[in-house]
Amino acid sequence: MKVELDTDKCVASGQCVLTAMDVFDQDDDGIVVLLAEEPGADQLDDVREAVAVCPAAAIRLVEK
Known part of the structure; x- marks a missing residue:
C-alpha cells in the first residue's frame, strides 16, 4: 500500500x-508531511x- 497526500x-x-x-x-x-510513503x-x-479522521480528506491509501 502507498500513501498519497493532497497538501492543498x-x-x-x-x-x-x-x-x-x-x-x-x-x-x-501545520501542513501534513509524509514520513513513510509505503508504511x-x-x-x-x-x-x-488517519485517512478516516482527516477532516479535509487530504490522505489516501492506494494499492501499488
Whole structure:
C-alpha cells in the first residue's frame, strides 16, 4: 500500500499525526508531511484510521 497526500486540501488539524506519528508529521505551518510513503504492514491500521479522521480528506491509501 502507498500513501498519497493532497497538501492543498490539508487544514492542519494534526489528526493524522496523532493517529500515525511514524507515518505523518507537520511542517511549520501545520501542513501534513509524509514520513513513510509505503508504511509497513504493522502501520496500516493506523494509516487507515488517519485517512478516516482527516477532516479535509487530504490522505489516501492506494494499492501499488
